[in-house]
Amino acid sequence: MIVEGLAVGTDEFAARTGWECKPQGLCKGDMCVPLPDGAQVDGVLSLDVVAERLRMPLVHDEEHHLWALGPESGGHALTTAVVPDITLPDRSGNPFSLSSLRGQKVLLVAWASW
Amino acid sequence: MSLPGWQALRAELFPRIEVVTVALDVDPTFAHPFIDAAAPEHPSLVDSSHLLDEVLGFWNVPMAVWIDEDGVLVRPPEGAVVEESALRTMDTSGFPDGIREMMDEVKKIPGDPVAYRAAIVDWANNGSASRYALTPDEVIARSQPRPMDHARAAACFELGQELWHRGLPDAAVPWWREAHRLHNENWTYKRQAWTFVTSQPGQPPDLMQPPNDVYEGSWYADVVRLGGGEKYVNAPEL
Numbered sequence: 137m138i139v140e141g142l143a144v145g146t147d148e149f150a151a152r153t154g155w156e157c158k159p160q161g162l163c164k165g166d167m168c169v170p171l172p173d174g175a176q177v178d179g180v181l182s183l184d185v186v187a188e189r190l191r192m193p194l195v196h197d198e199e200h201h202l203w204a205l206g207p208e209s210g211g212h213a214l215t216t217a218v219v220p221d222i223t224l225p226d227r228s229g230n231p232f233s234l235s236s237l238r239g240q241k242v243l244l245v246a247w248a249s250w
Numbered sequence: 251m252s253l254p255g256w257q258a259l260r261a262e263l264f265p266r267i268e269v270v271t272v273a274l275d276v277d278p279t280f281a282h283p284f285i286d287a288a289a290p291e292h293p294s295l296v297d298s299s300h301l302l303d304e305v306l307g308f309w310n311v312p313m314a315v316w317i318d319e320d321g322v323l324v325r326p327p328e329g330a331v332v333e334e335s336a337l338r339t340m341d342t343s344g345f346p347d348g349i350r351e352m353m354d355e356v357k358k359i360p361g362d363p364v365a366y367r368a369a370i371v372d373w374a375n376n377g378s379a380s381r382y383a384l385t386p387d388e389v390i391a392r393s394q395p396r397p398m399d400h401a402r403a404a405a406c407f408e409l410g411q412e413l414w415h416r417g418l419p420d421a422a423v424p425w426w427r428e429a430h431r432l433h434n435e436n437w438t439y440k441r442q443a444w445t446f447v448t449s450q451p452g453q454p455p456d457l458m459q460p461p462n463d464v465y466e467g468s469w470y471a472d473v474v475r476l477g478g479g480e481k482y483v484n485a486p487e488l
C-alpha cells in the first residue's frame with residue numbers, strides 16, 4: 137500500500153489490507169487487534185502505529201515523500217482463505233473484478249512475459 | 251508462455267470452471283503481445299502492481315490458485331503446468347556449455363502436468379468432495395511463510411513499482427535491489443526487475459536473463475545458488 141503521508145482513512149486502509157476499523161480495534165475475519173488511544177481519530181488512522189500493531193513493515197522513501205506499507209508478517213502469506221475482491225484491468229484496460237465470478241469455480245493462473 | 255494450454259483447458263471445462271489468467275508485468279506492453287497472440291476467450295488480466303504477489307503470495311510463475319463458488323481458496327499458490335514443455339525433453343547434448351547447463355536446470359523444475367490437469371478435472375467434476383480441494387486451514391498452512399524480511403521485501407518492491415510507474419525507473423532500482431536482498435527466493439521480484447535491463451524495448455524478453463550491470467545475480471547463477479531447478483517452484487502436493 138503506497139501512501140504520501142502517515143494519516144490514512146479507515147476505508148482506504150480496509151480496501152487495501154482487509155483490516156476494518158471496528159469499536160474493538162482493527163478486525164479481519166474473526167481476528168481483532170486493539171488499537172492504542174489516538175491511533176484512530178475521526179476515521180483517520182496513524183499508519184506508523186497501526187503498522188507496528190499489525191506487524192506490517194513501513195518503508196519510507198524520503199526523497200520522493202512516499203511510504204509503502206507491507207503485508208502482515210510472522211505467519212503465512214495467506215492469513216485467510218477468503219479471496220479479497222481483486223480488481224485488475226483486462227487487455228483493453230477495462231476493470232475486471234474476481235467477485236463477478238462468484239457462484240463459479242475459478243482457476244486463477246499467474247504468468248508473465250519474463 | 252503457457253496461455254494456449256490454459257485456453258485449451260478452459261475450452262474443455264467451461265462453464266464448470268472459469269479460467270482467469272493474470273500477467274504479472276509492471277509494464278503491460280510486455281504482456282500484451284502474448285495475450286494478443288493467444289486471443290483468449292477467458293478473462294485475461296494484467297497485474298502491473300504485482301498485487302497478487304502481496305495478497306495471495308505468488309512468488310514465481312506459472313503459479314495458480316483454485317477458488318470455489320463462494321470465493322474461498324481451496325488450493326494455495328503452487329506451481330501450475332497443464333502441458334508438457336518441449337524444453338524438458340529437448341536433447342541439449344550439442345548445445346554450448348552455458349546453454350546446456352541452463353537447460354539442465356530447466357529440466358529439473360518440478361511439475362507433473364498430467365497429474366495436475368487430472369486434479370483440476372476432478373475438482374471440476376466433484377467440487378468440494380474432490381480429494382484435491384483443501385480446507386481453509388490446509389490452504390493457509392500450505393501457503394508460504396512470511397517472516398518480517400519477506401513482508402519488508404514486499405513493501406520495498408511495491409515502492410520500486412510506484413517509482414517506476416511515476417517515470418522514475420532509476421529510483422526504483424535501489425528498492426528492487428533491497429527486495430531481492432530481503433527475499434532472494436522470490437523469483438517474481440528478481441525476474442521482473444532483471445527484464446528491464448536484460449530485454450530490449452520492442453523485442454521479446456530475454457528469458458535467459460544473463461548477468462547485468464544493475465542487479466546482482468542472473469537466472470542461471472541464482473537457480474544454482476538456491477538449490478537447483480528442483481527448488482525453483484513449489485510443485486503441487488496432490
